[in-house]
Amino acid sequence: MFRRLPEIETALNAAGHTVSFTIDGRPASARAGDSVTAALLANGVTACRTTPVSGAARGPYCMMGVCFDCLVTIDGTGNRQGCQVRVAPGMAVETQNGKREVER
Amino acid sequence: MTQPSRGGEYDVAVIGGGLVGSAMAWGLARAGQTVAMLDEGDIAVRPSRGNFALVWVQGKGLGMPEYAGWTKKSSDDWSGFADLLREQTGLDVAYRRPGGFMPMLSEEDLQARANTMMRLHNQPDMIRYPYEVMDRETLRKELPFIGPDVVGGTYCPLDGHCNSLRLLRTLHKGIGLLGVDYRPNHRVERIEHRDGGFRMTTAGGEVRAGKIVLAAGHDGARLAPMVGLSAPVRPQRGHVIVTEKTAPFLHHPTVYVRQTDEGGVMIGDSFEEVGFDTTLQPGISSAIAERAIRFFPLLGKLNVVRSWAALRVLTPDGFPIYEESKTAPGAFVATCHSGVTLAANHALTLAPLIAAGGLGDSFTPFSARRFHVPQAA
Amino acid sequence: MSAPKFDFDIAVVGSGPAGLAAAALAASKGASVVLLDEQAEPGGQIYRAVTETPVRDRKVLGPDYWHGAELLGPLRDSGAVHWPGTIVWSVARPREDVADGHRPIQIGLSRNGAASMLTVRHVILATGALERPFPIPGWTLPGVLGAGAAQVLLKTSGLVPSGATVMAGSGPLLWLLAWQYLQAGVRIDAILDTTPKENWRAALPLLPGFLRSPYLGKGMKLMLEVRRKLTVIGNVTALRAEGAIGGDSALKSVVYTRNGAEHRLPADTLLLHHGVVPNLNLANATGCAQRWDEQQRCWRPTTDEWGATSVEGVSLAGDGAGIGGARAAAEAGRLAALDALHRLGRIGREQRDQLAVPHRAALDRALTGRAFLDTLYTPAEAFRAPADDTIVCRCEEITAGAVREAVRLGCSGPNQAKSFLRCGMGPCQGRLCGPTVTEVIAAERGVSPADVGYYRLRPPVKPITLAELAALPKTDADIDAVFKH
Numbered sequence: 034m035f036r037r038l039p040e041i042e043t044a045l046n047a048a049g050h051t052v053s054f055t056i057d058g059r060p061a062s063a064r065a066g067d068s069v070t071a072a073l074l075a076n077g078v079t080a081c082r083t084t085p086v087s088g089a090a091r092g093p094y095c096m097m098g099v100c101f102d103c104l105v106t107i108d109g110t111g112n113r114q115g116c117q118v119r120v121a122p123g124m125a126v127e128t129q130n131g132k133r134e135v136e137r
Numbered sequence: 138m139t140q141p142s143r144g145g146e147y148d149v150a151v152i153g154g155g156l157v158g159s160a161m162a163w164g165l166a167r168a169g170q171t172v173a174m175l176d177e178g179d180i181a182v183r184p185s186r187g188n189f190a191l192v193w194v195q196g197k198g199l200g201m202p203e204y205a206g207w208t209k210k211s212s213d214d215w216s217g218f219a220d221l222l223r224e225q226t227g228l229d230v231a232y233r234r235p236g237g238f239m240p241m242l243s244e245e246d247l248q249a250r251a252n253t254m255m256r257l258h259n260q261p262d263m264i265r266y267p268y269e270v271m272d273r274e275t276l277r278k279e280l281p282f283i284g285p286d287v288v289g290g291t292y293c294p295l296d297g298h299c300n301s302l303r304l305l306r307t308l309h310k311g312i313g314l315l316g317v318d319y320r321p322n323h324r325v326e327r328i329e330h331r332d333g334g335f336r337m338t339t340a341g342g343e344v345r346a347g348k349i350v351l352a353a354g355h356d357g358a359r360l361a362p363m364v365g366l367s368a369p370v371r372p373q374r375g376h377v378i379v380t381e382k383t384a385p386f387l388h389h390p391t392v393y394v395r396q397t398d399e400g401g402v403m404i405g406d407s408f409e410e411v412g413f414d415t416t417l418q419p420g421i422s423s424a425i426a427e428r429a430i431r432f433f434p435l436l437g438k439l440n441v442v443r444s445w446a447a448l449r450v451l452t453p454d455g456f457p458i459y460e461e462s463k464t465a466p467g468a469f470v471a472t473c474h475s476g477v478t479l480a481a482n483h484a485l486t487l488a489p490l491i492a493a494g495g496l497g498d499s500f501t502p503f504s505a506r507r508f509h510v511p512q513a514a
Numbered sequence: 515m516s517a518p519k520f521d522f523d524i525a526v527v528g529s530g531p532a533g534l535a536a537a538a539l540a541a542s543k544g545a546s547v548v549l550l551d552e553q554a555e556p557g558g559q560i561y562r563a564v565t566e567t568p569v570r571d572r573k574v575l576g577p578d579y580w581h582g583a584e585l586l587g588p589l590r591d592s593g594a595v596h597w598p599g600t601i602v603w604s605v606a607r608p609r610e611d612v613a614d615g616h617r618p619i620q621i622g623l624s625r626n627g628a629a630s631m632l633t634v635r636h637v638i639l640a641t642g643a644l645e646r647p648f649p650i651p652g653w654t655l656p657g658v659l660g661a662g663a664a665q666v667l668l669k670t671s672g673l674v675p676s677g678a679t680v681m682a683g684s685g686p687l688l689w690l691l692a693w694q695y696l697q698a699g700v701r702i703d704a705i706l707d708t709t710p711k712e713n714w715r716a717a718l719p720l721l722p723g724f725l726r727s728p729y730l731g732k733g734m735k736l737m738l739e740v741r742r743k744l745t746v747i748g749n750v751t752a753l754r755a756e757g758a759i760g761g762d763s764a765l766k767s768v769v770y771t772r773n774g775a776e777h778r779l780p781a782d783t784l785l786l787h788h789g790v791v792p793n794l795n796l797a798n799a800t801g802c803a804q805r806w807d808e809q810q811r812c813w814r815p816t817t818d819e820w821g822a823t824s825v826e827g828v829s830l831a832g833d834g835a836g837i838g839g840a841r842a843a844a845e846a847g848r849l850a851a852l853d854a855l856h857r858l859g860r861i862g863r864e865q866r867d868q869l870a871v872p873h874r875a876a877l878d879r880a881l882t883g884r885a886f887l888d889t890l891y892t893p894a895e896a897f898r899a900p901a902d903d904t905i906v907c908r909c910e911e912i913t914a915g916a917v918r919e920a921v922r923l924g925c926s927g928p929n930q931a932k933s934f935l936r937c938g939m940g941p942c943q944g945r946l947c948g949p950t951v952t953e954v955i956a957a958e959r960g961v962s963p964a965d966v967g968y969y970r971l972r973p974p975v976k977p978i979t980l981a982e983l984a985a986l987p988k989t990d991a992d993i994d995a996v997f998k999h
Contacts, residue, residue: 034657034677034782038698041568041672064671066566071671079764080656085382085400086911090763092656094908094946096663097559098552098976099644099793101909101941102654112381112440112941116666119554132384132400135282135435154924179927179967186933306934309923319924380980381941399936404980408999416801417973419604419622419631419983420992426984428996437981442941445972 035074037064054124063120070096070103070115073126081105081115082129105129109137147173147318149491150337150346152325152360155185156301156476157483158352159308164488165350166315173344174312175323175337182355182372182413185476187447189377189405190301190397191390192478193237195268195293196250199257203502204456206264208475211482212295218481219299225314228307230299231398237296238280238391240287240432247289254291268293279389284434290391298390300398301477308480320344325353328363330465335364348467350491354450355413357472365464367505368472372413372448375406376421378429380439387433394429394436402436404429415446449474452508459487459503461496469496470505522548522595524854525621525634526847527602527796530558531840532832533640534585536847536854540638541594543855548632549589550600550623552976556589557582558642559662560840568672574697575669576690578732578840585844600625604973605637605800607827619827622973622986629982636827636854639797640847643790643833646812646893647946648683649900652755653786654908657765661691661787674700677782680768682706682753685789685891689737696743704779705740706750706770708788710894717890720883727883729841747772752896755784788893791949792834799971801825806964809888810837811898812949813968820853821846829854837888842880848873899953906954907947909940914954921958927967928952941977944969 037045041064045051050065056078063072070093073081080090082104093103096116103115108125111133115126147170151162154176162174177183194212198205212234219232241247251270258265271279272289279292312319323341328349337344349364351357357368382400396402407421422444430437450472452458457473469491473479490496526537529551541547549556557564561582569575589596604622621632645660652658661681667673674695679702681688692705724730740746752771757764768781791812794804803816803824814836821829831850832843849870856866900906902915912935925931928938928951937951938944944951948969956963974983 034675035667035673036676038569038672038674038700040571044568064568066568067671071667071673074667075671075673084911086909089654089911090656091654092764093659094654094663095645095660096666097644099942099945104941110438117552132382133439135383135386135439137438176924179925179929180970183933186929302933302936306920306923309934313923321924321926321930378980378983381977407995409995416606417604418992418995419606419620419973419986420988421995423983423986424988424993424996426980427988430980430984437979437984439980440941440977441974441980441983442977443939443943443972444974 034077034079037075052120052122054120054122054126056126057128067120068116069105069107069118069120069124069126072120073105073115078128080128083131085132088131106137111137147171147344147346149348149350150175150335150344151350151352152337153352153354153356154319154321155183155352155354156305156308156480157354157471157473159305159312160480160483161350161352161471161488162312162317163308163315164484165492166312166317168489168492170492172312172317173346174317174319175325175339175344176319176321177324178322182448184354184447184450184474185305186302187377187445188301188477189403190298190477191237191395192232192234192297192299194266194295195237195239195291196253196257199253199260200454201456201502202260202263205257207482208478209264209266209295210486211479212297214481214485215297218485222307222311226307226310228303228310230304230307232297232299234295234297235389236292236294238276238290238292238389240276240280240283240290240391242286242288242431244288250291266293266295282386282433282435284431286431296390298395299477304477304480325360328360330364330468333467335468348491349469351468351470352472354472355448357470361470364468365462366460366468366470367508368458368470369505369508370450370452370472373451374409374411374415374446374448376417376425376444376446377406378404378422378425378441378444380404380436381442383439391432394432401442402439413448415448417444417446454507457503458505459496459500460505519633520618520635521632522546522634523858524636524638525550525619525632526638526640527605528558528640528642528834529553529556529596529598530560530640530642530832530843531582531585532642532834532843532847533558533638534589534847535844536638536640536831536851537594538585538588538592539848540851540855541592542588543860545855545858545860547592547594549594549596550602551598552601554598556586556596556598559666562666563670567669569668574694576694576697582840597625601976601978602796603976603978605639605796605828606973607825617827624978624982627982629978629986631986635858636829638821638829638831638847638850638854639834640832641793641796641834643837644793644945645787646789646791647950648786648788648897649904649906649914649950650753650755650786650897651901651904652757652765654905655755655757655765656763657782658755658784658786661688661785662790664785665691665694668694674698675702675783675785678703678780679783679785680704680706680779680781681785682708682750682768682770683786683788684709684893685787686733686887687790688787689733689740691785692740692744693736696740702744704745704747706753706768707746707748708750708753708894708897709748709891711749713890713892717886720886720889724883724886728879730883730887749773751894788897789891790833790837792836793945794834795943795945795971795975797823797830797834798968799973799975800828802828802830804968806962807836809885811892821850822853838881838884842877845873845877845880849877895957898950899957900950906950907937907940909942909946910936912937912947914950917951917954918958921955925955926959928955928969929967931955932969938969943971943975
């Protein structure tokens with residue numbers, strides 16, 4: 034579980050530097066500049082997918098693009114590294130179950 | 138690993154620990170022989186780690202109908218072979234025979250393919266098997282994701298595929314259970330035939346055996362002449378690409394694209410005469426990728442997670458060599474580039490023959506003597 | 515092959531301290547330089563988000579972090595081209611020689627969803643480090659992250675752990691992060707120190723060198739402050755992360771062993787760290803020779819004193835060539851740049867050597883005391899080669915026990931084990947399991963990791979889509995190799 038440092042949260046809201054997006058269809062908000070993964074954590078989403086091998090739940094591990102555990106579906110494309118993509122206004126982020134579907 | 142049975146002496150030493158060698162060792166041990174399998178180490182030219190995992194029948198054997206029959210026999214025996222391995226080791230090598238396709242991108246190519254299949258089946262002594270030449274619409278019923286460039290293709294119900302890396306592991310587990318003495322880091326430097334047996338000088342010491350089976354792939358070219366045999370093989374490079382794991386969508390293997398039991402999509406391949414260089418060429422990977430997308434456009438979105446270049450073990454005519462030495466009886470060579478397809482044959486047919494003493498006349502067409510055509514005066 | 519058109523003289527891969535310094539110096543001497551980096555902003559991991567972090571209170575991230583900003587001005591002024599958001603998935607040299615004597619280096623890129631090839635004369639890989647894999651039972655549970663990952667969240671987004679938080683492991687970064695949290699007013703519940711007691715005996719003779727270090731003493735001060743203010747539990751010899759009973763959805767507690775007894779701490783977040791290792795995938799896939807470093811207990815690409823690798827035209831600088839820290843990385847980047855300039859004929863040998871003098875001295879200073887840290891913080895074997903039930907390959911979910919079984923089947927190294935088990939075949943390409951698999955095989959065989967070896971890697975070292983790959987340029991020979999046979 035992660036939270037924003039309070040003084041940063043206050044400054045963000047005051048300056049309007051926030052981004053509205055959706056997580057599995059639910060409205061959510063993050064700081065402009067957050068990675069998708071950071072935005073998920075800031076919204077209380079610790080587990081972002083289940084694995085294609087055993088179906089175990091996973092969440093981000095490295096935050097630097099090497100572990101591939103933060104994979105999510107972004108705007109309809111599966112298996113994106115959430116920690117390497119910046120959250121954008123209106124972005125549709127979906128958690129994933131198991132193997133990617135070839136058509137998305 | 139079990140101890141050698143007779144102070145470093147074995148009934149048979151199999152030289153090579155790839156798919157051909159380990160299938161032979163498995164079959165020999167199953168036939169009651171004491172077996173050593175001599176192998177190189179972790180880094181070696183290993184086509185068994187880079188192949189495409191098809192158990193493939195259609196189109197093979199034009200110019201040697203015996204090879205077509207040999208291939209068909211292995212395909213027919215493969216399911217039972219996989220069952221034996223599962224019962225013994227508990228591992229599933231994921232063999233499936235749903236029938237395979239060779240999709241074509243031009244009417245000209247489709248016609249040429251149809252002609253090849255007809256010529257293949259019109260050979261004398263050919264053991265015929267069913268196949269179909271399909272137009273686009275018929276093909277699309279079986280492979281719904283084909284792209285607009287695909288004009289049709291050929292289909293053969295005998296074609297299948299397996300998980301070839303798991304096959305390698307399963308055979309290694311199986312030979313361990315059968316008491317085969319597996320010796321990695323034992324590259325064979327020299328073989329001497331003396332006193333009716335064989336003495337191998339290896340990187341890991343000396344090994345003696347009553348019989349030897351050369352299943353050393355590329356290294357067969359170097360080793361075979363030491364025992365009066367010939368294995369004129371050359372490397373032919375092929376690039377392969379594999380994607381991330383994807384939910385099952387491709388239910389038949391094709392020659393160039395297949396979905397593995399684990400979900401990844403394997404995409405091949407190329408044919409390059411570049412010696413032992415396994416450096417990847419981006420342009421060749423690109424050409425392979427582009428063709429795969431013409432077959433199945435929806436593959437374009439998938440992420441490529443790995444690619445590699447492997448070296449086929451090719452004889453001059455592309456067909457296998459199986460032969461016993463005339464000058465050093467008890468020395469056999471088994472080499473081919475279809476170690477997956479022919480694994481059932483190697484384990485269930487060839488190995489028992491060698492255990493029993495010899496190959497017999499039916500293997501005469503596979504002798505390397507076919508390459509030694511006397512030069513015209 | 516006709517004479518290639520060079521896009522740039524030098525490409526630098528990675529914009530951490532080594533890459534920033536290398537690119538700035540090379541460009542300032544007139545070479546055309548492109549700096550390629552996967553992140554959106556320069557800084558690498560150590561100076562991650564230094565241009566845009568929301569954590570504006572400078573005392574939180576500390577002076578060593580803000581030092582990174584000093585590397586940015588010289589880069590801007592140098593004329594080097596910076597391409598952020600660029601994935602480098604391949605570095606290779608075509609086999610053919612070309613007319614002007616410089617065989618080109620071809621770099622496979624992916625920018626904005628499109629792959630392309632870049633042709634340069636020389637490449638400096640500054641790919642940095644990654645956290646040494648810390649395989650314990652349960653390390654794949656959501657809620658378990660690397661301490662480095664948590665630090666990235668702090669730097670880039672001002673995110674800090676909430677709920678019950680445990681840190682575990684050893685090494686400077688663990689203490690630095692705990693200290694940064696303290697400055698930010700975040701208290702974590704416990705630090706489980708896994709530094710093996712016996713490491714002190716080996717490290718003590720190296721202490722005088724450490725005490726001479728102008729930089730590392732600061733780390734000691736910061737560790738003492740953390741120890742004073744937080745609960746630190748030492749001599750931890752075993753760890754596991756557990757989810758809810760009967761479920762595995764997320765972390766619930768951390769179980770640790772101390773003096774032979776097990777203890778349990780409730781935890782929503784567990785931050786693991788026991789050092790960093792070179793991020794060597796790109797160098798490995800490029801064909802650069804590498805060697806086992808016993809002191810740092812990791813593989814590192816083989817380089818000469820200028821960072822030149824075994825592949826002509828490919829240099830390495832910074833932690834990607836062996837762990838030395840940010841200050842050392844910047845100096846190594848400058849040395850690699852000088853050598854590249856020399857190889858390209860832009861400066862003579864004497865000029866190179868003369869210009870290198872201050873940087874070599876600074877590098878030596880920066881490395882002073884490193885041996886003490888390496889020795890003190892070598893992780894215990896139980897954490898390098900974990901128990902059988904521990905997942906080592908996160909992508910394919912392969913356990914240490916499965917690797918040991920493969921060794922018993924005769925696998926003598928990681929490449930055969932990879933074929934047998936698929937360990938290292940997932941999208942991370944062995945980054946999170948490679949060091950562990952080598953250690954497990956070595957321990958099982960009773961030999962040194964040097965005798966076991968490492969994965970042989972191939973491009974693409976980061977995934978690109980099949981469509982991107984398909985759109986790359988192809989020669990007629992490439993097409994014939996696929997269609998004609």
